[in-house]
Amino acid sequence: MSSYRAPLEDMSFLIEELLEVGEALGSLPAYAELGLGPDLTTALLDEAAKLAGDVLAPLRRVGDEQPASCQEGAVTLSPGYGEALQQLAAGGWMGIASDPEYGGQGLPELYATAACEMWNSANLAFGLAPMLSTGAALAIAAHGSESMKQLYLPRMHAGEWAGTMNLTESGAGSDLGVMKTRAVPEGDHYRIHGQKIFITWGDHDATPNIIHLVLAKLPDAPAGSRGISLFLVPKYLVNADGSLGERNDVYPVSTEHKLGIHGSPTCVMAFGDNEGAVGYLVGEENRGLACMFTMMNEARLKVGVQGLGAAEGAYQQAVAYARERVQGGVPIIEHPDVRRMLLTMKSLNEAMRAFVYTEAVTLDLAHRGPESERVQQQARIDLMIPIVKCWLTEVGQELASLGVQVHGGMGYVEETGAAQYLRDVRITSIYEGTNGIQAADLVGRKLARDQGGAMQVALEEVGITVAVLVQHSEPVLQAIGRDLGAALKGVQASTDSLLQALREAPPQALGVSFDYLMQCGYLLGGWHLARSALVAQARLEAGAENDFYHRKIATCSFYAEQILPRCAGHAGAVAALAGSLASYPAQWL
DSSP, X not given: OXXXXXXXXXXXXXXXXXXXXXXXXXXXXXXXXXXOSHHHHHXXXXXXXXXXXXIITHHHHHHHHSOOEEETTEEEOOTTHHHHHXXXXXXXXXTTTSOGGGTOOOOOHHHHXXXXXXXXXXXXXXXXXXXXXXXXXXXXXXXXXXXXXXXHHHHHHTTSEEEEEEOOBXXXXXXXXXXXXXXXXXXXXXXXXXXXXXXXXXXXXXXXXXXXXXXXXXXXXXXXXXXXXXXXXXXXXXXXXXXEEEEOSEEEEEEXXXXXXXXXXXXXXXXXXXXXXXXXXXXXXXXXXXXXXXXXXXXXXXXXXXXXXXXXXXXXXXXXXXXXXXXXXXXXXXXXXXXXXXXXXXXHHHHHHHHHHHHHHHHHHHHHSOGGGHHHHHHHHHHHHHHHHHHHHHHHHHHHHHHHHHHTHHHHSGGGSHHHHHHHHGGGGTSSSOHHHHHHIIIIIIIHHTTTHHXXXXXXXXXXXXXXXXXXXXXXXXXXXXXXXXXXXXXXXXXXXXXXXXXXXXXXXXXXXXXXXXXXXXXXXXXXXXXXXXXXXXXXXXXXXXXXXXXXXXXXXXXXXXXXXXXXXXXXXXXXXXXXXXXXXGGGO
């Protein structure tokens, strides 16, 4: 079983050479004094890599074999997890991209995304803890009162207190409008009564307090999702000076027994079984979903990163095994089909990484870029988020499965640890909105709301890269350009077809929305990989002597030949517009 080591060379290349963080973000007022550039990038990535490789990765199997458990209203974490969370907090990682006014580090989301990849490659079950705390803090920062932000955010950004999000109830999964949790006004606070399920890191003793964000309905709330409000419910009540008061009426009932992420305490949480849990309104009454959706882009981007993280971990273990396992007199890495699987994993990992890091910059620009450009950048990130979340998690599952396949029979037994990547990553296509919901959002909302305007802008950018590639003097780049150009034409045709279907037969458009999303994902991943190849070629032509640049071009060439043709398959499904799907009676299933 191999150990995880962060792919620092590729990460640094993307941040400094492809995305040019100093030029792209360094001049913005929010980042002008940070000194964005190679020195900062190297220091941050190196420190995160040490924590991921030396502390978190060894706990991956520990958490899998000794899951978190719940007894008598308290959760016991897997051995080492509490101490690791405290180390993460001590390093300042919990508030890395948060507002300095409230104790955050104030760094770009791009760096937070790179760190998130490392946490999740090393230990996906652990990586959920900082992800949930960051999301809860983001919602408070956007919608909490000033006094609430001053009281809670510095402690959450420092990792002194943890955070959770409590949305789901039994019988109310993605349809939150039917939830039963209620909130009764009582002076300057509310009493919360109800039960939530699937609450990630819902309880533990790694921090002295946990700040729960809870969706609930007021007594006179409108019906459905329009009547949901958001409440801050601390595990321990907090005094005005920030000291902890008495225990609030919120307790874990049990931990879920799951397929994977065993080290993550996924809890059933009970609010108000006794006198009622004290909660404080976040934002306006009956605007709870709007408050929660403030952090959905960031959360869904990070779930996409989880797909990448698991795939990178699976790849590292698979390639190490393939170098050691001898069959037919040679290491199996020499076998053509094993090389196909490994290069499939490598090329898709690099495409996913380039894609999600690029959109992390878009997120930064949407929040902190020039005022005149923020609307356009927000439209771009809104369009890309469902693709990032869905495509990266679907591909992450495929690559984790390939990792098992490379191991052969040894991948199917638990002792190698290869199967854990597959079990852990499987949840990522389900939570934070299932991938079917992401596809419906892409087509039914994002594509429809501007008649494909934001998508057209993105496709035009791909077209610019194609033009550069096909006119290049290097034959390998010309070939990449031709393959990327063919995939681009297919996505353009699919987009036009769906826009027409949305006007004439919306159910048929939604029936092929998943195929359209995956088609877009493969194209955009290939585009960012092609951009990387162009940068690598420019470095070589400038005299750089670095094998990395040759590998980058070769990896992109494989992707263009072997992965981009998948676009055509999805295009065929989109062209059919789900005719047979729409006409197939449900009772025949």
